Amino acid sequence: MIKTILWDIDGTLLDFKVAEHMAIKSLFAEFGLGECTDEMIGRYSLINDSYWKRLERNEITKDEVLTGRFVEFFGEIGVDRSIAEDFNKKYQLRLGDTIVYRDESYKLVKSLKERVMQYAVSNGTVVAQEKKLRRSGFDKLLDGIFLSEELGVEKPNVLFFEKVFEKIKPADLNEVIIVGDSLTSDILGGINAKIKTCWYNPGSKKADPKLNIDYEIKNLNEILGILD
Secondary structure: OOOEEEEOOEOOOEOHHHHHHHHHHHHHHHOOOOOOOHHHHHHHHHHHHHHHHHHHOOOOOHHHHHHHHHHHHHHHHOOOHHHHHHHHHHHHHHHHHOOOEHHHHHHHHHHOOOOOEEEEEEOOOHHHHHHHHHHHOHHHHOOEEEEHHHHOOOOOOHHHHHHHHHHHOOOOHHHEEEEEOOHHHHHHHHHHHOOEEEEEOOOOOOOOOOOOOOEEEOOHHHHHHHHO
């Protein structure tokens, strides 16, 4: 019986790609960098994903992710790389300007409020996530928020989850499930922490068969069937 859900935020409860797209386009206009095409944003997104995966493997620091991705991106498209740090600072705040719920996630989390304990678990920055959670209303619905920047360790490191468990004190880890879209962060982290895992996979991607995933869903509301 599941009594606690650990929700990932970006790409799970909220549509990160839409927020990313809008934030970058608006900042290109603000910085006077000319047109930012969809192809350019697609390239940035690939660079960004690669940096976050390196962070998950403890190869680089969070600061190196946040600035380095823009340094590399700007270098590729011929933009002055010296603005990367300032661009990133504004980007963190701008990400919270666009709130798009995945699969009516707000209604789902609200409907589960009296049924299970629910917490946000994210590697995103404090600046970005606090604004997103406040503007989305999740800060009022969730029973707690755990951000890697505050815990001092990133998912999928088991220490991240151990610090969460110290706070929420679950009676039985078999009653805890993590729901997230990232195999390398959420699912591997859940496996490392020995809790149940639910891969949110709306795009029907293929997973490494070596990963022992407990559940796979294409729509967040399928979690209701798992809880039943």
